[in-house]
Amino acid sequence: MKVLLLSANTVREPYPVYPLGLDYVAGAIAADHAVQVLDMNQLPAGMDLETVISAFDPEIVGISLRNIDNTDITDPKGFIPAYRSLVDRVRRACGAPIVLGGSGFTIFPHEIMAALEADYGIAGEGERLALLLKALDRGDDPLTIPGVIGRNEGGQPFPAPFVGPVARRFDPGATYLDFYLRNGGMLNLQTKRGCPFRCIYCTYPRIEGRQMRCEAPEQIARIALGLQEAGAQYIFLTDSAFNADISHSLAVARALRGAGVAIPWGGFFAPTALPEGYFETLAACGLRHVEFGTEAFCDPVLTAYGKPFQTRHVVRAHEAAVAAGLHVAHYFLFGGPGETERTLIQSLERIDKLQKCVLFLFAGMRIYPHTELYRLALQQGQLDEGQCILAPVFYRPPGLDITQAIEKVTDHARARDNWVVGAGGETVVKIMARMYRRGFSGPLWEYLIR
Numbered sequence: 001m002k003v004l005l006l007s008a009n010t011v012r013e014p015y016p017v018y019p020l021g022l023d024y025v026a027g028a029i030a031a032d033h034a035v036q037v038l039d040m041n042q043l044p045a046g047m048d049l050e051t052v053i054s055a056f057d058p059e060i061v062g063i064s065l066r067n068i069d070n071t072d073i074t075d076p077k078g079f080i081p082a083y084r085s086l087v088d089r090v091r092r093a094c095g096a097p098i099v100l101g102g103s104g105f106t107i108f109p110h111e112i113m114a115a116l117e118a119d120y121g122i123a124g125e126g127e128r129l130a131l132l133l134k135a136l137d138r139g140d141d142p143l144t145i146p147g148v149i150g151r152n153e154g155g156q157p158f159p160a161p162f163v164g165p166v167a168r169r170f171d172p173g174a175t176y177l178d179f180y181l182r183n184g185g186m187l188n189l190q191t192k193r194g195c196p197f198r199c200i201y202c203t204y205p206r207i208e209g210r211q212m213r214c215e216a217p218e219q220i221a222r223i224a225l226g227l228q229e230a231g232a233q234y235i236f237l238t239d240s241a242f243n244a245d246i247s248h249s250l251a252v253a254r255a256l257r258g259a260g261v262a263i264p265w266g267g268f269f270a271p272t273a274l275p276e277g278y279f280e281t282l283a284a285c286g287l288r289h290v291e292f293g294t295e296a297f298c299d300p301v302l303t304a305y306g307k308p309f310q311t312r313h314v315v316r317a318h319e320a321a322v323a324a325g326l327h328v329a330h331y332f333l334f335g336g337p338g339e340t341e342r343t344l345i346q347s348l349e350r351i352d353k354l355q356k357c358v359l360f361l362f363a364g365m366r367i368y369p370h371t372e373l374y375r376l377a378l379q380q381g382q383l384d385e386g387q388c389i390l391a392p393v394f395y396r397p398p399g400l401d402i403t404q405a406i407e408k409v410t411d412h413a414r415a416r417d418n419w420v421v422g423a424g425g426e427t428v429v430k431i432m433a434r435m436y437r438r439g440f441s442g443p444l445w446e447y448l449i450r
């Protein structure tokens with residue numbers, strides 16, 4: 001079959017993100033189908049979407065929906081209307097069935113199917129597109145495939161994790177690659193799937209499963225070398241938390257160094273108890289930056305959030321990362337269950353003591369389906385059973401006025417150059433674009449470190 005895969009993501013905040021998910025989807029079907037990948041960030045030179053579609057004449061169009069919104073209560077942006085226009089354009093250009101997928105889609109499969117009126121959707125891992133294509137080819141019912149849903153609520157939206165080979169197809173000749181190389185030079189790399197943690201607000205275990213499935217370090221290093229040879233100047237590891245499996249993370253780091261990967265890399269980490277010398281070893285293998293998903297700086301709140309660490313672990317992990325010479329950032333998410341004015345002030349005062357880092361601060365916890373937070377919000381009468389929360393709904397902690405909390409955080413941040421409230425907005429996008437044009441690469445927040 002002729003399959004067109006389309007990345008719909010044109011978000012520039014904090015910087016453009018290479019459409020990694022489609023490399024895996026393409027890898028799963030390329031042996032048996034003719035695949036063309038398009039990226040709405042950069043279409044082939046001199047062509048618009050309609051021209052590419054009519055030239056390729058696809059029999060199936062798969063659309064990757066990574067983001068739903070920016071999850072920023074202070075400057076909210078939603079992407080569903082733009083996705084709807086994209087689907088309409090594809091419909092006008094060809095009669096091929098449309099299949100939706102991606103992390104954003106996986107969180108709200110039925111709601112997004114209804115909003116976009118696509119033909120099929122695959123919640124979870126897109127490797128299952130191979131099964132969907134086979135079923136369509138044979139005239140079998142695709143809705144019996146785990147994860148596949150149809151237009152009218154049929155199917156099984158939440159499958160067990162995909163079992164079977166996963167193969168990334170990275171194409172160094174892709175027309176859109178140059179866009180990412182020019183805008184920060186950052187490409188991305190997945191070393192495992194699954195998140196074992198139980199943070200009450202988080203979608204990751206729903207998107208990737210809870211069971212960690214690790215890729216062989218040598219295979220990861222081969223892919224990383226390919227990214228480097230294609231011109232990447234920085235690699236972002238997309239794992240939910242790179243250190244969730246300590247020994248695998250160390251093996252990956254050593255494999256990267258052993259394979260000759262010389263470009264720097266970074267990713268998300270949990271500030272959990274770590275073995276002595278952990279960050280030194282990673283730094284010696286090329287780790288340049290650490291983004292800690294810290295979220296709160298007060299033990300009762302960390303416990304209420306279901307985080308797998310306490311403040312003493314945060315302090316130790318922070319100091320170890322700084323001592324290893326790494327660029328360090330922490331994400332904070334204020335205003336969840338257990339947060340009061342007192343805990344907020346306590347967290348802000350403690351954050352002030354964190355040296356040599358950047359702080360990304362969000363106030364307002366978005367409620368996602370199938371999370372502990374969702375159940376709590378229902379119980380507390382903040383949501384009605386069956387209420388659609390595709391348009392963001394934020395949790396209201398009983399002990400705190402969230403508007404005042406935002407003001408407090410914003411006021412506190414105003415006097416501090418290394419505190420960034422929310423996603424940073426257009427100002428950040430503009431500054432980053434200017435720096436990328438001047439040849440800077442990577443996430444760039446390191447220039448804010450104080």
Ligand code: B12
Pocket residue numbers: 009010011012013014015016017018020021022024025062063064065066067068069070071072099100101102103104106107122124125126127129186187188190203204207208236237238239240423
């Ligand atoms: C790493 C990451 C980041 C990094 C990315 C760095 C980089 N250079 O890649 C950073 C920190 C920059 C980032 C930023 C943002 N992120 Co982010 N990010 C993630 C994370 C943890 C992993 C994404 C990833 O690459 N996964 C690995 C790839 C291989 O998986 P995948 O893309 O999901 O693809 C698989 C399936 O989804 C499926 N699939 C994908 N496409 C298709 C297409 C079809 C047709 C099919 C059938 C299947 C399919 O198959 C693939 C293989 O199995 C996810 C959470 C998660 N665990 O998924 C959040 C996540 C995607 N991010 C999210 C958000 C909101 C953002 C921001 C908007 C935040 C902000 N306010 O700035 C920005 C947007 C950036 C941008 N330009 O798009 C949300 C999106 C949901 C939502 N509410 O919209 C997520 C889901 C986290 C969450 N809150 O739940 N992010």
